[in-house]
Amino acid sequence: GENVEQHPSTLSVQEGDSAVIKCTYSDSASNYFPWYKQELGKGPQLIIDIRSNVGEKKDQRIAVTLNKTAKHFSLHITETQPEDSAVYFCAASPNTGGFKTIFGAGTRLFVKA
Amino acid sequence: DVKVTQSSRYLVKRTGEKVFLECVQDMDHENMFWYRQDPGLGLRLIYFSYDVKMKEKGDIPEGYSVSREKKERFSLILESASTNQTSMYLCASSLRGRGEQYFGPGTRLTVT
Numbered sequence: 001g002e003n004v005e006q007h008p009s010t011l012s013v014q015e016g017d018s019a020v021i022k023c024t025y026s027d028s029a030s031n032y033f034p035w036y037k038q039e040l041g042k043g044p045q046l047i048i049d050i051r052s053n054v055g056e057k058k059d060q061r062i063a064v065t066l067n068k069t070a071k072h073f074s075l076h077i078t079e080t081q082p083e084d085s086a087v088y089f090c091a092a093s094p095n096t097g098g099f100k101t102i103f104g105a106g107t108r109l110f111v112k113a
Numbered sequence: 114d115v116k117v118t119q120s121s122r123y124l125v126k127r128t129g130e131k132v133f134l135e136c137v138q139d140m141d142h143e144n145m146f147w148y149r150q151d152p153g154l155g156l157r158l159i160y161f162s163y164d165v166k167m168k169e170k171g172d173i174p175e176g177y178s179v180s181r182e183k184k185e186r187f188s189l190i191l192e193s194a195s196t197n198q199t200s201m202y203l204c205a206s207s208l209r210g211r212g213e214q215y216f217g218p219g220t221r222l223t224v225t
Contacts, residue, residue, distance in 0.1 A: 001172070009153070032212040043117070043203055043216030044156070089155060093212055099144070099163070100171075101214070103156040 002027040004092050006104030014112050019077045021107045023090035026071070030092040033066060033073050034101075038087045047088075048075070080111045116140070117217035119204055125223045132191040134220050136204030143209040145187035147171075147179060150201040150219070162187055163209070194224045 006023045013019050025033075031052035036044035050057045050064045050073065057064050061080075066073040073092075077084055087108050093101040120135035138145065144163050148156040148171075158171030160179040168179050176198060180188045187206075191198055201221050205214040 004155075006155075034212060034214075036216075041218065043205075043218050045216065046213050049212065099161060099169075100158070101212070103148075105153055105155040 002092075002100075002102055004090060004102045004104040006090050006107060008107060009105065010108045010110075012110040012112065013080050015080060015082060017080055019080050019084070019109055019111075021075045021088055021090065021109075022072065023074070023092075023104050024070075024072050025092040025102070027092060027094060027102070028071070029094040030071075030102075032093040033064070034091050034093070035064060035075050036089045036091065036103075038089065038106075040086075044089055077109075080109075082111050082113050085109055085111045117204055117206055117215050119202075119217040119220050121220050122218065123221050123223075125225065126191075126194050127225055128195060130191075130194050130224075132194050132222065132224075134189040134191075134202055134204075134222070136187045136189070136206075136217055137185050138187075138204075138206040138215070139185065140206065140208075140215070141184065142206035142215070143184070144207045145181065146205040146207075146214065147177075147187065147189045148203045148205065149173070150203055156203065159189065194222075196224050198222065199224045 034049035038044040063076040090104040117138045146161045147159040162181040178190045204217040207214045
C-alpha cells in the first residue's frame with residue numbers, strides 16, 4: 001500500500017541550532033503535504049503545508065521544501081527554541097479533501113536549552 | 114477557533130466490553146475522522162465520514178464501527194474490546210475540499 005517514510009525518529013539539537021526532518025512518499029498522486037506538531041497531551045496541530053505546484057514555503061522560522069520528482073519533502077526549523085520540542089508528523093494526501101491522508105511515523109524533537 | 118472535543122481523556126475497559134468513543138466538533142465541518150496512534154506507527158486511519166450517515170473504511174477498520182447521526186458528532190465503537198486495541202485514539206475534522214485537519218486531544222484507551 002501507499003506509505004510515507006519519515007526520518008529521523010528522534011532528533012536532539014541545541015537551542016539556536018537548526019533541525020531538519022525528511023519524508024519520502026510513494027503515491028505519485030499525492031499533491032498536498034501538511035506538517036503537524038503534537039505537544040505532550042494534545043492532538044496534532046497543523047504548522048505548515050505545501051501543495052505540489054510549489055517547491056518551497058516559509059513561515060517565520062519554519063520552512064518546507066518539496067521535490068516531486070524524487071518524492072521527497074522536508075521540514076526545516078531554524079533558531080530552535082525549547083518550545084519547539086514536540087513530535088512532528090509529515091503527511092501526504094492525493095487531494096486537498098484530506099481523505100486517505102497518509103502520515104509518517106513521527107519525529108520526536110528535543111531542543112536542549 | 115475550531116474546537117474538537119473527545120468524551121474522555123483516559124478510559125480503562127475490560128476485554129469483551131463494548132466501548133464508545135465520542136467526538137464533537139463545533140465548526141460545521143463536513144469531514145470527520147478517527148485515527149489510532151501507536152509508537153513508531155504514526156497515525157493510522159480507522160474510519161472517516163464525509164457527511165451525516167456516510168462512512169468509509171480507512172486502513173485498519175477491523176474490530177471497529179462508527180456512527181454519524183449528526184453533523185457535529187462522530188462516534189467510534191469497539192464492539193468487543195480486545196487488548197490489541199489498547200492505544201491512543203484521535204478524532205479529527207476538516208472542511209470539504211480542504212486538507213487541513215483539526216484534531217481533538219485524544220483518548221488513551223487501555224483494555225485489560
